[in-house]
Amino acid sequence: MELNENALLKMYRTMLTIREFEETASTLFANGEIPGFVHLYSGEEAVAVGIISQLEPGDYIASTHRGHGHMISRGGDIKLMFAELFGKKTGYCKGKGGSMHIADVSLGFLGANGIVGAGLPLAAGAAFACKYKKNGGVAVCFFGDGASNRGTLHESLNIASIWKLPAIFVCENNMYGISMNQKNHQNINDIADRASAYGIPGVSVDGNNVMAVFEAGQEAIKRARNGEGPTLIECKTYRYRGHFEGDPTVYRPDEEVQYWKQRDPIEQFKKRLVEMNVLTEEQDQAIRSEVRNLIREGVEFARNSEYPDVSELLTDVYC
């Protein structure tokens, strides 16, 4: 993909949309309008956008419990996403999945996932299908630093490497698995180091710098499409919110949060775009108000939608 002005502005707009979606979801959860568990992506926008903005229609994504940003980057419909969060019948999964399971297989989006580390072999499988069908597609798996300690990481990277699958494994290292700091859950600094165990490239990038993520992704996607096999990309980033909404975050110091907020991925990108003369202050305001409207419409749609009829309880178990 060529990074022209339009592409850059689209990336910026997508990052803003994710942030606005997440901050709104946070308020809606606090108001009791969204049931269940809600894991927000605020602060990590550069990872999803840096990678997904360059995927093609036939590509696949396996997401995580923190999946809203991935779905929005993939062009997910904000209305259907909010409706799913609300458990309404108009939602992406007809209200059966909720935040943790938003999916749209027609977008190649194999779902957010309630099981940590479960996406890794699924992505390997989708990559296998792309290779098998020789359709040029790739599969991207997002997973956390915490997930990188699951056996599925080892087994999936290994099988993807020996079969040279067109897979890109993107670790969103936000430094925590719930309350567990990376320092305490593994003995390495760079999760990218694990790639060497499978004989594949591993790169560690600033996950708050969307251009850095983009470049690493570009290289990995090229490699995958050329039949050279998988890549492990580690993006160092930070989640602003607690692990889930309602988490009092007793396990991390405020200074740490402040440190990362000063390195905000959206602010950084904006600065860069302004320097490049791609974005003016007026344009920025216009984009932001467009985004706010989009989110507002999404929430209204969800609020005004109906809950599924109880008869729906028994549908869709089998084909």
Place this chain on the structure above:
Amino acid sequence: MTFSAAINAALKEELMRDENVFIFGEDVGIFGGCFGVTAGLYQEFGPERVIDTPISETAIIGVAVGAAAAGLRPVPEIMFMDFMGVCMDEIFNQATKMRYMFGGKAKIPMTIRTAFGAGFGAAAQHSQSIEAWFTHIPGLKVVMPSTPADAKGLLVSAIRDDNPVLFLEHKGLYAVEGEVPEGSFTIPLGKADIKREGNHVTIVATAMMVHRALQAAEELAAEGIEAEVVDPRTLQPLDKNAILKSVEKTGRLVIVQEAVKFSSFASEVAAIVSEEGFDLLDAPIKRVTAPFVPVPFSPPLEQAYIPSVASIVQAVKELG
């Protein structure tokens, strides 16, 4: 005392009593556990006895098996029962087979605690009741308490038991209050409890469903039907005599569980009673369960999924 506090107290007392006991799992330390059940234990017993683990369920249970074989009494926590699939081999091929395969020359004293159950909009991968998977494994004990007192007494017994035990905590019970006797006490594994006496119908119910069955019994009592509510508390081994004795008294049996019906614990109870107590029955056995679907997210669907008080009342009335 709440159900959650009762479990916390049992853990604390056992950590104090036996230095071979240690607890470990994801976020059980400073975070105090995903549901707050282990709060304060890390501060009191330190990181050598209350250990945070990486997200590695296979290793968590595998380590427990190895440590137990080597003389410790591990009490690992799997955050949600839905994650048990990740460590299934360690449970059904390792922990529960070693003693038998080794000709009785090993003991694996470990207690896996995990949370299960629907009702929180947590959807299909965080709400399951899959106890039947585990009652099917020879060598494993399966405990499913419904009250704070039972939770405490049964957990202490589980930890002291020399076998692998799966201890199942319904998420909806954590905040439930109940009387808990002072000091240390145990409740033997494999002994049912009559939660309410009655002579018209026996309702066998587990965990959260005990509370719904008791509510149903109150409604039925207003119409002159006295239900006896039997809580097996331990599903494996099962106190089938308590159930048969109750059915002998009432002649009628309704079994209530949150899990789906097919191949379930309720099916086993129904089979036992029809095999060993057919003559005691004055009516066919009824099972009140969830429908054969995954747990839905949407609140109205989820409410329809979980067996209701009304559905228990109706099942009893249908027995005539």
